[in-house]
Amino acid sequence: xxxxxxxxxxxxxxxxxxxxxxxxxxxxxxxxxxxxxxxxxxxxxxxxxxxxxxxxxxxxxxxxxxxxxxxxxxxxxxxxxxxxxxxxxxxxxxxxxxxxxxxxxxxxxxxxxx
Amino acid sequence: xxxxxxxxxxxxxxxxxxxxxxxxxxxxxxxxxxxxxxxxxxxxxxxxxxxxxxxxxxxxxxxxxxxxxxxxxxxxxxxxxxxxxxxxxxxxxxxxxxxxxxxxxxxxxxxx
Numbered sequence: 226x227x228x229x230x231x232x233x234x235x236x237x238x239x240x241x242x243x244x245x246x247x248x249x250x251x252x253x254x255x256x257x258x259x260x261x262x263x264x265x266x267x268x269x270x271x272x273x274x275x276x277x278x279x280x281x282x283x284x285x286x287x288x289x290x291x292x293x294x295x296x297x298x299x300x301x302x303x304x305x306x307x308x309x310x311x312x313x314x315x316x317x318x319x320x321x322x323x324x325x326x327x328x329x330x331x332x333x334x335x336x337x338x339x
Numbered sequence: 340x341x342x343x344x345x346x347x348x349x350x351x352x353x354x355x356x357x358x359x360x361x362x363x364x365x366x367x368x369x370x371x372x373x374x375x376x377x378x379x380x381x382x383x384x385x386x387x388x389x390x391x392x393x394x395x396x397x398x399x400x401x402x403x404x405x406x407x408x409x410x411x412x413x414x415x416x417x418x419x420x421x422x423x424x425x426x427x428x429x430x431x432x433x434x435x436x437x438x439x440x441x442x443x444x445x446x447x448x449x450x451x
Contacts, residue, residue: 256437268383268428270438281437316382327373328430328439332382 227251229331231317237337238307246302246334248317257300258318258328259292261285268316274300307338341366341433345442352419353450360414360445362429367407373439374403374414375428383428387414419449 230249238244250257259271272282274292291303300319304311314333342365352358362372371390375383387396387403389412395404402415412429426446430439 258438260439267443268430268441270440273437275437283438327385327388329385330375330383335380 231331235335244304248300250319254319254321256320259302260316261313263313312338341440343442349446351448362412364431370432377426421451
């Protein structure tokens with residue numbers, strides 16, 4: 226069964242460092258998303274991406290965050306200068322038709338900021 | 340702004356019992372609602388997707404219902420098994436955006 230893959234599974238970084246989280250969505254999907262889940266809290270929407278541009282973003286997704294689809298397969302989330310409160314599990318998801326079909330999530334990348 | 344809540348927060352049942360998990364949302368103008376399962380430290384696995392025009396969806400021992408007018412969805416699990424132990428999340432997709440709003444989840448423990 227097709228799956229969304231994410232790397233790394235766990236990253237530890239120092240506060241102020243840049244982090245890039247990578248995702249390979251399902252190959253025929255066109256809509257891509259990042260969500261995050263701080264330990265013990267709800268899953269929160271960060272950003273959606275379609276046709277090489279951001280289609281929607283939450284208030285969490287400030288200037289420190291950016292997303293990119295550098296080639297035909299990868300979808301990345303960059304955090305420019307990490308803060309302690311960025312520590313969370315980051316989930317990538319993809320869909321072929323938003324709303325009509327299921328949203329498929331990756332296993333997540335755990336980010337720990339020290 | 341859409342708010343999604345789930346009750347109970349945690350549930351512990353003996354194996355074989357039928358159970359119901361509840362999800363409520365404040366804005367009935369939803370496009371669809373999806374139920375997910377999350378195992379500790381893992382990602383989210385989609386269980387059932389209900390479109391706004393549908394009343395229920397079934398997959399094996401799982402049945403999800405949707406009542407938009409009352410802002411509620413339920414997930415019914417029949418003949419529960421220890422392998423069903425996980426956190427169950429509901430998420431509502433509203434008509435105005437592409438993002439799902441998640442509930443806090445119900446942590447289910449099925450005891451052998």
